[in-house]
Amino acid sequence: MISILTAGFVAVIVSILGTPAAIRILAKRGYGQLIRDDGPTTHHTKRGTPTMGGAVIIIAVVLGYAVAHVVRPTVPSASGLLVLFLLVGLGLVGFLDDYIKIAKQRSLGLRSGAKMTGQITVAVAFGIMAINFANDEGYTPGSEAISFLRDSSFELPAAAFVIWALLMVSGSSNAVNLTDGLDGLATGASVMVFGAYTLISVWQFNQSCTVSPGPGCYEIRDPHDLAVVSAALMGACFGFLWWNASPAKIFMGDTGSLALGGALAGLAITSRTELLLVVLGGLFAVITLSVILQVGWFKLSGGKRLFRMAPLQHHFELKGWAEVTIVIRFWIIAGIFVMAGVGLFYAEWVATI
Numbered sequence: 001m002i003s004i005l006t007a008g009f010v011a012v013i014v015s016i017l018g019t020p021a022a023i024r025i026l027a028k029r030g031y032g033q034l035i036r037d038d039g040p041t042t043h044h045t046k047r048g049t050p051t052m053g054g055a056v057i058i059i060a061v062v063l064g065y066a067v068a069h070v071v072r073p074t075v076p077s078a079s080g081l082l083v084l085f086l087l088v089g090l091g092l093v094g095f096l097d098d099y100i101k102i103a104k105q106r107s108l109g110l111r112s113g114a115k116m117t118g119q120i121t122v123a124v125a126f127g128i129m130a131i132n133f134a135n136d137e138g139y140t141p142g143s144e145a146i147s148f149l150r151d152s153s154f155e156l157p158a159a160a161f162v163i164w165a166l167l168m169v170s171g172s173s174n175a176v177n178l179t180d181g182l183d184g185l186a187t188g189a190s191v192m193v194f195g196a197y198t199l200i201s202v203w204q205f206n207q208s209c210t211v212s213p214g215p216g217c218y219e220i221r222d223p224h225d226l227a228v229v230s231a232a233l234m235g236a237c238f239g240f241l242w243w244n245a246s247p248a249k250i251f252m253g254d255t256g257s258l259a260l261g262g263a264l265a266g267l268a269i270t271s272r273t274e275l276l277l278v279v280l281g282g283l284f285a286v287i288t289l290s291v292i293l294q295v296g297w298f299k300l301s302g303g304k305r306l307f308r309m310a311p312l313q314h315h316f317e318l319k320g321w322a323e324v325t326i327v328i329r330f331w332i333i334a335g336i337f338v339m340a341g342v343g344l345f346y347a348e349w350v351a352t353i
Contacts, residue, residue, distance in 0.1 A: 003068040004202065004224075008231035011064030015239025019056050023243065023250050026050035031102050049248060052098045054256020057236045058091045061263075064232035077222035078133040079141040080229045082126060083266035087233075089122035090173050091259030098253040119170050122262070127165030130269060131158060137210060139221040147272040149348040150218060165269060172268075172277065173261030175284035178291055178311045180257040183246035185313060185327045187237050189283050189334040190260050194234035196280050196338045197267045200345055201227035204271060207349065216352035218272070226271055233263055246324050279344060282337025283330060287311045 027050050062084060069076055096118070097110040110118075130142030144161045145151035156164060180186035205223035207216065220226075237260070243249045252260075261284075268277035278285050294310035307315040316326050 001202075003072040003074070004198070004227050004231045006071045007064040007068035007228045008198075008235035009064075010067045011060040011232040011235030012239040014060040014063050015056055015236045016242050017239075018060065019053060019240055019243045019250060022053055022056045023050050026052060026250070031098075049251055051102070051251040051253040052095060052255045053240065053244065053250040054091060054094060054252035054254070054259055057240050057252060057256050058087055058259055060236035060239065061087060061229070061232045064235060065229060068228050068232070074225075077225035078129075078135075079222035079270040080225035082129055082141050083226070083229050083263055083270060085129075086122065086126050086169065086262035086266040087259045089125075090119065090169075090262035091255050093118035093122065094177075094254035094256065094258035097258075098255050116170075119173060119258070120166060123166040123169035124162055126169065126266065127162035130165060131161060135221055139219060141221050142269045143272060145272075146274060148275040149273060149345055151272050164274075165265075168269060168274060168277075169262055169265040171288070172265035172281070172284070173258045175281065175288040176261035176264070177254060177257040179284050179287045179313075180252060181311055182313050182317075182323050182327050182330075183248035184241055184244050185330055186257055186260070187241045187244045187252065188327070188331045189281075190264075191234055191237045191241065192331075192334050192338045193264060193280050194230050194237060194267075196342050197264075197271065198227050198230040198234055199342060200273065201230055201267075201271060203346075203349075214353075216349050220272060221270070223271070226267060229263075230267060233260070246327065273345070276341055276345065280338055280341035282340070283334035286333075287313065290315070 031050055031052060065076070065080065065084065093110075093115065097115055100110055127142070131140050131144060134140045142161070142165065143151050144158060145153070145155045146164070176186055176190065179189065201223050204218040204220050205227060206212065207218055208223055209217040209219050240252065240256075244252065264277060264281060264284075268274045273280075288311075290307060290312035291310045294306050297304065297306040308318040309315050313326055313330065317323065
């Protein structure tokens with residue numbers, strides 16, 4: 001428990017104290033946010049706000065994780081390092097996207113093909129490594145069995161699992177990216193989901209088959225270390241939210257949103273709660289669905305729109321809702337989804353004992 005608390009504490013301190021320094025550096029270099037002309041007009045006042053703040057989150061998570069392993073001398077686990085690999089790898093893809101936006105004054109950043117190639121490369125590498133590195137009990141970080149609350153009896157061939165991991169990583173990273181449209185929205189929702197994964201991982205460790213064998217025990221490779229990573233992610237986002245809350249002094253950019261989405265997918269795969277992520281991250285799923293429905297309806301109806309604008313948060317902006325009102329209400333929705341997900345997880349364990 002000491003290492004979990006240490007990871008969260010160090011991450012929140014690094015994030016809350018390091019972000020102002022990042023704001024000064026980014027502002028001095030002119031690394032400000034570009035605003036799309038077809039977006040809500042209220043966003044034009046945000047033009048020039050420092051972006052790429054997700055780099056602070058990534059640094060805070062890595063430092064929190066590292067210090068936790070120094071305070072309680074242990075070897076970093078394969079599962080924990082793989083989640084960090086997704087965080088840093090997709091963060092690098094997002095950083096290149098953000099940098100190109102600023103350097104070339106192009107609001108779309110990386111070309112879609114290059115961005116997709118980067119995401120695929122990181123996700124496929126993760127998928128391959130996830131089904132290797134078995135420990136003494138024979139557990140690997142990921143499992144070829146599709147999971148909801150734990151592994152099911154439906155197993156995929158190795159190649160199919162890699163594709164499944166790719167779909168999860170790309171879907172989750174893009175979902176957080178779509179949600180990151182209002183001050184503090186994606187950051188606050190991420191705090192809740194990472195908090196849920198901290199609780200889930202702690203519970204899985206206490207009820208793991210190696211620690212407490214018996215009915216309902218969990219066959220997870222490194223649940224304790226996943227709790228350390230989750231706590232560091234929660235703490236880093238929590239500290240960043242101090243500066244990202246409305247009116248935001250800094251944006252996480254694609255550097256942060258792609259990284260956080262990748263970390264969510266990594267935690268879901270390594271904790272054997274792949275489909276539960278849809279519930280825990282229900283807000284991200286709903287916002288992504290709004291984009292899919294908007295595009296689909298636009299094509300099927302010959303140019304009509306289902307929403308005034310997608311993603312969904314911008315629809316309510318154009319209806320006249322204040323930004324803070326949207327963010328708080330969406331946070332409430334995110335919290336409801338998280339409570340439902342944690343409730344399902346616990347109810348399944350109760351039913352198995």
